Amino acid sequence: MMNLDIPDPFITTKTKQYGLAKGYQYDYFGQEWIIICAACGIDLYSPTKYDMLKTHLYHTRNECLGGW
Numbered sequence: 001m002m003n004l005d006i007p008d009p010f011i012t013t014k015t016k017q018y019g020l021a022k023g024y025q026y027d028y029f030g031q032e033w034i035i036i037c038a039a040c041g042i043d044l045y046s047p048t049k050y051d052m053l054k055t056h057l058y059h060t061r062n063e064c065l066g067g068w
């Protein structure tokens with residue numbers, strides 16, 4: 001139950017590659033993943049890790065534009 005801090009290699013690689021996020025966290029109570037956007041600092045939420053990456057990319061490309 002408490003073993004979800006193990007980094008996912010795919011997510012870690014993509015995160016470094018795009019330089020997008022400060023970190024991904026799992027909210028046990030809301031059962032959602034939380035992304036803190038590195039560019040604008042807001043929290044993004046997603047039910048799964050893979051949707052989370054998509055959600056984050058969508059956010060940086062269409063909403064805060066990744067700080068550009």
Ligand SMILES: [Zn+2]
Nearest residue numbers: 037039040064
């Ligand atoms: Zn943002």
